[in-house]
Amino acid sequence: MSLEPQSLASRTAAAVDAEPWMAIAFLAASVVGVAAFVTVLGLVLIYAERKIAAHFQCRVGPYRVGPHGTLQAVADAIKLLLKEDVVPAGADRLLHILAPVLSFAGMVLCIVALPLGPHAQVVDLDIGVLYVAAVAGLGVIGILLGGWSSHNKWSLLGAMRAGAQIISYELSAMLALLVAVLFSGTLQLSGIVLAQQEGWWIWRAHGAGVVAFALFVVAGTAEINRTPFDLAEGESELTAGFHTEYSGLRFAFFFLAEFLNLFVVAAMVTTLFLGGWMPLHIGQWAAWNAAMDLLPPGLWFAGKAAAVVFLLMWFRWTFPRLRVDQLMRLEWKVLLPIGFANLFFAAGLVVSGWYFFPTDAAPTAPLPAPAGWPSDGAAP
Amino acid sequence: MDYLYVLVFVGFAAAMTLGGLGISRLLAPHAPGGLKSEPYECGEQPVGPSWLQFNVGYYIFGLLFLVFDVEAAFLLPWAVVVREVGVAGLVEVAIFGAVLLVGLLYAWKKGALQWV
Amino acid sequence: MAADLLPLAGLALSPDALVAAVQLLCPAAQARPDCDRPAVKVTVGDWPELAGRLRAHADLLFDLLETHTAIDWPESGRIELVYLLTSLRRGHHLTVFVDIPRDDPVAPSVCAVWPVAQWQEREVYDLFGVRYADHPDLRRLFLDDDWQGFPLRKDYADAFMLDRPS
């Protein structure tokens, strides 16, 4: 048995000829799984945000709806489903309806490519990094269309801000992401995780990893429009920004996409810099490494992602909002030059073959199965 | 197969959102009338159209982004094979990046990075 | 901070001296004894010139128009404009009263002397109907543009208003 990562897609492909029914089952399982995952994760994240915010602010947060308010997000979801859907007069009706769909689709398409565990990945594209960067761009199109089609000046301002902001920070995110690609030598997300078997890029890359991590967290926060970069919907400035005219379920899709994008960013940070589902291994400390292996990889991934999500929430409830010109200055005059310098520094490191914990194993070689991981009979 | 899967999920996302909107349309109350469909502008009637010629600064950022994004597209394949192409590749990319950075500096000097 | 804006402590004029100083600038000004602070009454013709001099005169330096309002006296058919002046730098106060006829309430604007008068005069226009000549933007301030009448006048009547039962 090996822990060679396997995506659901590859299993389906393998089963198509031999067992067509299995292929259909895999397909159905992945669709149902993603649907459930998106829904449950969305609710959990919304609940977590409200509770965490409350505790940052010396209060209790949702408490009455279900035990400790756990059903609060469910109540909100049902209510939003049954709320009137208003399309303002003069709005571009088609685009107004299409915008949240695009936002939501971009988020779902990102999630299917994320390696949540060695066997918990729906599609493992060989250009996964590029793919995620590309489909994440659908979100900004959704926001732009939503703000523009609303025929409302606050929305328009919000959309313009969002457009300029997200595309700008995408550059920094890209440059940070390239550092992980440089070290891993692959664009495949599962390959990047495997390459961190000997140590996570955040510290194994001689500082370049830390800088890239910080860059990616900042740029990621900006890309998903969260405080201190929530200019697109800055309440105190633009009323509700780009979604001022959205109500009911279409607003809910924007809302949900925003929260799940939080997870997408956290998952990308985890995958690229924190070793994905890899346990925390330190050099030659066999006993330590074995102990770390006792936790299943899915839990490792969830733990790391949760930590990053918490960090982003901490940002949100601490920082005030930047002003729009400061935001652009930060990106173009600070982050972008740093990103470039860091990239070439990292490239130099890679070319000279200089790592911490040097290993002889090729980065993508199959791994031996450590004790304690769940065995999986379906793997060849 | 992988891309077929992605396609499946494009369909899935569309079905989930549009299906949800359909259900919502069937179940949710719908009471148009009065000023409901007027654009919301803090309780006032908006003055003038909302689709207007925006300051060109927004588009300069769009252009700059395009330049650097294309550049990132070139960097990606290089990042994958950086071990094989070695120092020579690094130098080449450095030259490529430097040319772009000169462009950025030019834009900076010209004040294009000043937000409107 | 600009040195000329420092309060000049101990340079406030006594009420009598203040009134005398104003009367020197404008001989027609009459002292108002029924007012708790130094107060003068001037004619509407004298007022614009006096306003400028009150602000500029080195001994007076009335740099702040603290407030401006009006009192409606329907029995004697006049509206009395009240200007409360303060000198931040000297620390003294002066109240200036200007009478204008109630049936044709036109007054000179002092916006050029104290810019804040622009909005205070708009308020008085809104509530008393006093029209200020040379005001740059004279329109209603609080009430709707199509409001009829001037509610702070004593004879303002409105079908909407309720009297408190006694």
Add this chain to the structure above:
Amino acid sequence: MTAPAPTTLRARLDATPWASPLGTQEYFVNMGPQHPSTHGVLRLVLKLDGETVREVVPVLGYIHRGIEKICEHSNYRQLVHLTDRMDYLSALANNWAVTRVVEKAAGLETNGRIEAIRTLVTELQRIHSHQLWWGVFGMDLGAFTPFFYGFRDREILTDVFERTIGGRLTLNYIQPGGVMHDIHPEFVRDVKAFMAVFRPRLDEYEALLSENVIVQERLRGVGVLSAADAVALGATGPVLRASGVAHDLRKAEPYGLYGQVQFDVPIGSRGDCWDRYAVRMCEMRQSLRIVDQLIDHIPEGKHFLVKPAAKIKVQPGVWYSHLETARGVLGAMLVSTGGEAPYRVHLRTPNFNNLWTVTAMAPGGRVGDLVAILSSLDLVVPDIDR
């Protein structure tokens, strides 16, 4: 009588050409009357070019309740409760302003205890008001947590008021000839407990907001109001002091017990949003200092010298009295023709005059700056409209 044809705002907006053929369009946006950062129902009509504010036109009257008219139909006691609802965050200072003018006009006396209680509670309410402002200021800048911190500490002070006065916000406490109730036996202990809690909390405020680099970037050099402009536009209070003019009626014309306590008047040097922020932060510490000096020295005596049921009569004449609220100079003018009701009451409210500085500060800045400027003025809209 012919009224002049007023140029309506609408007409002015409609007359403005929308765009030059090739340039960018300047456009109008209504900010308010219902907007999260106009603090109530202020309406600003903005002329924007992209994100840049070209012109700000405040439109008032969305909460104009005709208080001056109601005053003409009230007796001298009934004036007080109306003032609570003007600048409800400085309710006690408002009460005091009207009380002072009535006392002056009717020749009522007070004693040391009354003055000490008035000074104490007014100073406490200045802190109360600044706490709220600090929280809301954070929220306007986009940080939500300060709002909750500010309110958390504000509630302690609200409890202190509630014990003595019975109300939380609109207190109606300072009356002509005294105060409504004597202080609660636990008042001194409560206030000391509050000060013990609040001193370290002020440092926490500084750590959360003042020392944040984003806050400093958002505020420094934004909305600069020169001293000359501030005076010309009639600004008073922290807005005027932040521009560098050391004018504080508590010092200039001491009333209450302000003549007997030590405190400093913080002033700014540049007149930007940061100075206005810093002035208010310093004022909270100065208010604590004043309370500290007074709390152990409240003289014994009666808490009112005029029975609440006694009718107050005033001789004909004109009276004016002003004092320093948390937002600036609040003046009350009383015109009497004799009898139990005023002939005319005029209230010079600080916010009405402070508001107009925004028309001088905002043009040229971004929408985000405008929000910071508005918030740094600490406007209470019913105080503007009355």
Add this chain to the structure above:
Amino acid sequence: MGLVTDHLPGALLPLPGGGALLTAIDQVVNWSRANSLWPLTFGTSCCAIEVMMATGAARHDLARFGAEVARPSPRQADLLIIAGTIVKKMAPRLRTLWEQMAEPRYVIATGSCAISGGPFLYHSYTTIRGADEVIPVDVYVPGCPPRPEALLYGLLTLQKMIREGSTLARPGQVRRPVLAALPDGMTLDDVRAEIAALVQETATVDRKAAAAVGAAFAAQDRV
């Protein structure tokens, strides 16, 4: 929630019909609507501080009931809390805001001004005598301004009203305004009697006029 009793003055009679499934769905729907009341940030004067800010803030924490998601846009808000005086110039704007809210929408009027004009009722040329002259109000929360606890109580009353109120089959039921849910064993008549006694004791109003108002009230009840 033990606070709110079963008998509501002015609540709807139970609607006839409706199968078990529909009832169950209705319960879920009403449960979700009652527990997810996102307020519009709308405050005009003093009440805004007490009712909107202090209630949402740390000590009282409106979030416990799921109502802390204050939306700046009426499209996404469910609950319009009128906090403060409404004057003639504001009234059309309030109407606009309410009209622009998406269904289902609920209105709580807090404070004397929003209920009746409050201290600005007499001799004012602009104050509207109660927000219900402009828009329909579901729950009134008295006070000047009301304490935050009073708003919480008003919110619970509204939640109760929603839970028992509309059904999917008839979404647009118009309810009679509710003052507040009364404690056990008290009826609206008791309250009126108490008010009448108080009026007798501290009569500052015209007793004849008050009696006329009482008679009108009684007549309304008989109908």
